[in-house]
Amino acid sequence: MQLTNRSKVVTQPEMTWVEKLYLPAIFSGLQITIKHLFRKKATLKYPEVQKAFAPVYRGMHVLKRDEQGRENCTACGLCAVSCPAEAITMDAAERKKGEEHLYREEKYAAKYEINMLRCIYCGLCEEACPKDAIYLTDRIVPSEYTRGEFVFGKDMLVEKIEERVDISKRQKNYTI
Amino acid sequence: MAKVTIDGRTIEVPDGTTILQAARMIGPEVAPPTMCYYSKLKTSGGYCRTCLVEVTKGSEKDPRPMPKLVASCRTNVMDGMEVGNVTSPKVTEARKGVVEFLLLNHPLDCPICDQAGECHLQDLSYEHGSSKTRTDFERRTFEKIDIGEKIQLHMTRCILCYRCVKVANQITDGRVHGVINRGDHSEISTYVQQAVDNDFSGNVIDVCPVGALTDKTFRFKSRVWFTKPVNAHRNCEKCSGKVNLWYKGEEVLRVTGRKDQWGEVEEFICNTCRFDKKNTSDWTVEGPTAVNRHSVISANHYEVFKQPTEFKLNVVKPLSIEEGEQA
Numbered sequence: 001m002q003l004t005n006r007s008k009v010v011t012q013p014e015m016t017w018v019e020k021l022y023l024p025a026i027f028s029g030l031q032i033t034i035k036h037l038f039r040k041k042a043t044l045k046y047p048e049v050q051k052a053f054a055p056v057y058r059g060m061h062v063l064k065r066d067e068q069g070r071e072n073c074t075a076c077g078l079c080a081v082s083c084p085a086e087a088i089t090m091d092a093a094e095r096k097k098g099e100e101h102l103y104r105e106e107k108y109a110a111k112y113e114i115n116m117l118r119c120i121y122c123g124l125c126e127e128a129c130p131k132d133a134i135y136l137t138d139r140i141v142p143s144e145y146t147r148g149e150f151v152f153g154k155d156m157l158v159e160k161i162e163e164r165v166d167i168s169k170r171q172k173n174y175t176i
Numbered sequence: 177m178a179k180v181t182i183d184g185r186t187i188e189v190p191d192g193t194t195i196l197q198a199a200r201m202i203g204p205e206v207a208p209p210t211m212c213y214y215s216k217l218k219t220s221g222g223y224c225r226t227c228l229v230e231v232t233k234g235s236e237k238d239p240r241p242m243p244k245l246v247a248s249c250r251t252n253v254m255d256g257m258e259v260g261n262v263t264s265p266k267v268t269e270a271r272k273g274v275v276e277f278l279l280l281n282h283p284l285d286c287p288i289c290d291q292a293g294e295c296h297l298q299d300l301s302y303e304h305g306s307s308k309t310r311t312d313f314e315r316r317t318f319e320k321i322d323i324g325e326k327i328q329l330h331m332t333r334c335i336l337c338y339r340c341v342k343v344a345n346q347i348t349d350g351r352v353h354g355v356i357n358r359g360d361h362s363e364i365s366t367y368v369q370q371a372v373d374n375d376f377s378g379n380v381i382d383v384c385p386v387g388a389l390t391d392k393t394f395r396f397k398s399r400v401w402f403t404k405p406v407n408a409h410r411n412c413e414k415c416s417g418k419v420n421l422w423y424k425g426e427e428v429l430r431v432t433g434r435k436d437q438w439g440e441v442e443e444f445i446c447n448t449c450r451f452d453k454k455n456t457s458d459w460t461v462e463g464p465t466a467v468n469r470h471s472v473i474s475a476n477h478y479e480v481f482k483q484p485t486e487f488k489l490n491v492v493k494p495l496s497i498e499e500g501e502q503a
Contacts, residue, residue: 075396076286076287081399081401081472092396106285106288107287130286130287
């Protein structure tokens with residue numbers, strides 16, 4: 001049964017004497033191979049050599065601290081409500097006396113979780129944040145074995161006081 | 177009866193009606209925003225100036241325009257009056273100024289405030305304000321006053337609308353709550369830090385247009401847009417018992433009075449209903465509260481999802497068994 005009128009009848013004509021030698025075809029193939037040997041390589045030797053990220057690359061999130069090491073996040077919930085994938089959940093708590101050096105404002109996020117499997121790295125949380133607390137960085141999300149491990153809590157997201165995460169590149173790219 | 181035209185729409189209202197009430201009778205498109213006026217509270221209104229309107233024609237007998245913008249909540253209509261609200265550039269400009277003044281001392285701590293999402297000042301400044309401030313002075317601060325176990329007072333957020341004072345005067349007996357000091361130094365307080373222990377004192381939370389008076393039992397529990405309101409009622413000896421329950425999952429986080437389209441409670445509820453009955457078993461649930469789909473409270477709620485008919489009928493029409501076998 002003919003389905004379309006675009007089909008062509010293919011014939012296989014008898015090869016000429018030169019073609020039967022196969023050598024011209026082999027050499028023209030080798031020529032292509034040798035040409036590629038001297039070309040610039042398209043791949044990188046990954047762990048040793050790493051490609052530079054674009055400044056707007058959106059990788060793993062970070063919850064920032066201010067200059068004094070206090071957490072910026074106040075659990076306002078704007079990131080969670082703006083998240084199209086509904087990957088963010090949080091619980092708020094009131095800052096107690098004596099915790100002023102830990103949290104910048106009266107309220108803080110007692111629990112802050114991002115489901116990295118749900119996250120689509122759109123960066124809307126970063127855009128919604130009124131407190132400069134959440135940023136997407138050029139870090140790659142580590143691989144895990146089970147789904148549960150991809151729910152990152154504050155232990156994974158809040159930056160360590162001794163090793164700060166640089167997000168100045170992303171701030172420069174802000175356009176309003 | 178008086179015939180009044182607001183933004184080109186005419187309505188006939190009884191004598192003694194204010195411009196604001198007439199505008200509300202026409203509809204929300206022409207009703208001026210209010211921060212201090214509350215139709216359920218006598219003598220409320222006249223403080224905040226957000227409801228300013230322009231009267232372009234005084235009346236049929238005296239058609240001269242009124243020389244200045246007038247507060248619509250305190251100005252009665254006259255026959256043949258013509259009023260400009262949203263159509264008047266003067267009013268838009270004046271309202272922008274009013275919002276700037278209201279926000280002069282407001283801390284703008286919406287990310288922390290429990291009222292965020294249902295705050296009238298947020299709505300007002302979003303619709304009528306500018307996004308920048310011009311003041312160089314430090315914002316006013318107060319010493320924190322504890323006014324009891326159930327109600328949280330944040331004096332810095334207060335815009336001095338006096339609604340809560342009117343509630344204390346008119347709904348509760350024996351006022352323990354009022355405004356002290358004058359002018360720029362005015363502040364809401366209970367005398368000698370007395371706890372507000374009247375049965376209806378919780379209504380100050382509902383009438384507060386900003387986050388100055390909030391529910392302490394709901395403090396920092398959840399943002400309002402993560403909670404789901406349902407209508408519920410119970411038999412209560414003290415009040416009507418008609419409330420909104422705010423659910424997060426299975427848990428009732430907050431109980432408030434039901435609010436109408438102007439953001440005013442329909443009936444005041446008692447403190448027992450508001451603070452002590454937080455189990456579903458205490459209530460008869462009537463169904464979900466209708467929330468305006470433009471409100472942030474309806475964000476991420478998909479209860480009114482409607483499948484397009486074309487999709488349903490024509491594209492994925494399931495085959496009957498015989499049709500399936502033939503295919």
